[in-house]
Amino acid sequence: MATAKKTTKKTTKKTAQKTKKLTFSPNKKLNYVLKDIYEYLEEYGIEEIENNKKLFPRAVDYEIAQGGGMRIYFDDIRKLYKRAGYTGVDKWSNDKLWETYKRQVGYVADRFF
Numbered sequence: 197m198a199t200a201k202k203t204t205k206k207t208t209k210k211t212a213q214k215t216k217k218l219t220f221s222p223n224k225k226l227n228y229v230l231k232d233i234y235e236y237l238e239e240y241g242i243e244e245i246e247n248n249k250k251l252f253p254r255a256v257d258y259e260i261a262q263g264g265g266m267r268i269y270f271d272d273i274r275k276l277y278k279r280a281g282y283t284g285v286d287k288w289s290n291d292k293l294w295e296t297y298k299r300q301v302g303y304v305a306d307r308f309f
Contacts (some may be wrong), residue, residue, distance in 0.1 A: 199230070212260055217277070218231060219226060219236065220234070220304070220307075224278045224281070225238055225281040226280075227233055228279070228280035228281070229277060229280045229300060230300060230303070230304055232276055233266070233300055233301055233304045234304050234308060235300075236265070236266045236267075237260070237264070237304055237305060237308075237309060239265070240260065240264045240265060240266075244264070245260065245264075245305050245309045246309070248260050248263070248264070249305070250304075255302075256295075256298050256299050256302045257298035257299070257301040257302040257305070258302060260302075260305055261297060261298045261301045264301075267281070267297070268300065270290050270293055270294070273293055273297050274286070274287055274288075274293065277293075
């Protein structure tokens with residue numbers, strides 16, 4: 197059973213400073229989305245991510261997007277992409293939006309954990 201990580205002001209400040217320095221992509225919009233995903237994955241925990249990678253090696257996101265306490269509602273994901281600056285997100289189907297998000301979750305999990 198996973199234990200919840202106690203967050204304090206110090207740990208959230210360190211995380212915020214750490215993610216400000218991270219650069220995932222030269223594309224500012226994509227970088228914004230990937231940083232957001234990274235913050236969620238940090239809270240999820242390295243052990244859980246590694247466990248998901250072993251259990252679901254063929255899944256694009258290692259089943260982290262659904263089971264990792266991440267954004268699962270299409271409206272929340274759309275809002276994230278809009279805040280990042282993507283303008284055509286409203287035209288995307290829910291399937292395209294979800295698949296894109298899962299692919300990016302998998303990318304961050306692979307690359308940084």
